[in-house]
Amino acid sequence: MPLHLRPLTRAEHLAFVADRPSASHMQVPSWGEVKPDWRAESLGWFEADGRLVGAGLVLYRPLPKLKKYLAYLPEGPLIDWSAADLRERWLEPMLAYLKKQGAFSVKMGPPVVVRRWSADAVKAAIADPAARRLRDAEATSTEPGALDVADRLRAAGWKQTEPGGEEGFAAGQPRYVFQVPFAGRSLDDIQRGLNQQWRRNIKKAEKAGVEIVRGGYDDLPAFYVLYTETAERDRFLPRPLPYFQRMWTALTAEDPDRMRLYLARHDGDVLAAATMLTVGEHVWYSYGASTARRREVQPNNAMQWRMMCDAHQLGAAVYDFRGITDTLEESNHLLGLLRFKAGAGGEAVEYLGEWDFPLNRLLHKALDLYMARR
Numbered sequence: 528m529p530l531h532l533r534p535l536t537r538a539e540h541l542a543f544v545a546d547r548p549s550a551s552h553m554q555v556p557s558w559g560e561v562k563p564d565w566r567a568e569s570l571g572w573f574e575a576d577g578r579l580v581g582a583g584l585v586l587y588r589p590l591p592k593l594k595k596y597l598a599y600l601p602e603g604p605l606i607d608w609s610a611a612d613l614r615e616r617w618l619e620p621m622l623a624y625l626k627k628q629g630a631f632s633v634k635m636g637p638p639v640v641v642r643r644w645s646a647d648a649v650k651a652a653i654a655d656p657a658a659r660r661l662r663d664a665e666a667t668s669t670e671p672g673a674l675d676v677a678d679r680l681r682a683a684g685w686k687q688t689e690p691g692g693e694e695g696f697a698a699g700q701p702r703y704v705f706q707v708p709f710a711g712r713s714l715d716d717i718q719r720g721l722n723q724q725w726r727r728n729i730k731k732a733e734k735a736g737v738e739i740v741r742g743g744y745d746d747l748p749a750f751y752v753l754y755t756e757t758a759e760r761d762r763f764l765p766r767p768l769p770y771f772q773r774m775w776t777a778l779t780a781e782d783p784d785r786m787r788l789y790l791a792r793h794d795g796d797v798l799a800a801a802t803m804l805t806v807g808e809h810v811w812y813s814y815g816a817s818t819a820r821r822r823e824v825q826p827n828n829a830m831q832w833r834m835m836c837d838a839h840q841l842g843a844a845v846y847d848f849r850g851i852t853d854t855l856e857e858s859n860h861l862l863g864l865l866r867f868k869a870g871a872g873g874e875a876v877e878y879l880g881e882w883d884f885p886l887n888r889l890l891h892k893a894l895d896l897y898m899a900r901r
């Protein structure tokens with residue numbers, strides 16, 4: 528029997544998330560307030576007895592001049608993805624509801640892990656000239672149930688999409704991330720998992736007098752100066768400062784620890800800064816920024832280690848470095864970032880990626896053409 532869908536109150540949504548060990552920071556009510564160009568709605572899946580068994584944050588983006596919307600559930604929804612009746616009981620009621628709301632297409636990102644590669648396996652893959660992509664290297668572990676979910680989504684008419692940027696309609700989240708498992712591990716154990724370079728750099732920063740401090744709303748402009756320098760250096764389009772100010776206001780209002788800002792200072796100068804997000808037992812390194820000045824004092828390693836220590840103190844089960852490149856070729860300018868993240872120990876993780884369902888094939892195709900021309 529299909530589940531019943533209806534909008535959730537903020538309190539209902541937060542209570543459901545609080546009962547779960549992990550939920551994406553993009554699947555809590557406050558995330559909708561970070562995205563003013565999208566209309567947000569919390570949705571709940573209910574059993575016949577009224578019990579809430581699933582939840583999702585839906586972002587609606589209007590098509591210009593039409594009352595039609597792209598409905599997007601980033602890194603969600605939070606439902607039973609292993610259910611044998613996933614299509615009939617969970618997804619079909621969602622599609623029917625979203626179609627009534629005027630959605631012409633639905634995009635979602637099932638939080639389902641497919642494969643994992645240990646830090647050593649990643650290092651070996653980078654060194655292997657035959658491995659051009661991470662997927663070419665043998666995984667340390669696989670989740671067979673994930674492939675079954677993918678097969679059922681395809682059979683139901685969903686199409687897998689490649690990750691993209693987040694601007695406009697190209698709303699995409701990373702399929703490959705790097706995570707350090709914390710559950711059941713002491714801080715000493717986690718520190719032993721860092722590679723030699725990381726441990727050396729942390730000591731070097733300490734000896735040089737690098738100071739890691741918690742910042743607040745008023746420190747966001749200092750973070751932003753470094754962030755724009757990083758964007759120019761790493762060739763990505765920076766978000767505007769009001770985006771981070773809105774993010775801070777919305778997330779910390781929901782939970783004071785939902786978002787933190789860390790600054791690495793040396794002789795009174797801010798050399799690096801980063802944001803950290805927390806939902807339940809999952810902690811993310813979200814946005815990072817640094818200057819090219821005085822890199823020899825290693826502020827980035829010191830800042831990350833402080834964030835990892837604080838995450839462990841908060842009871843984190845996983846410290847998530849977020850997106851990594853799947854391309855292992857030396858010409859890829861993001862390979863250095865993969866090496867940096869892999870140095871923290873842990874594992875590369877492949878998720879199921881994002882999936883589209885066209886409710887109006889003509890408008891969905893028009894969107895694809897529009898995105899291809901951008």
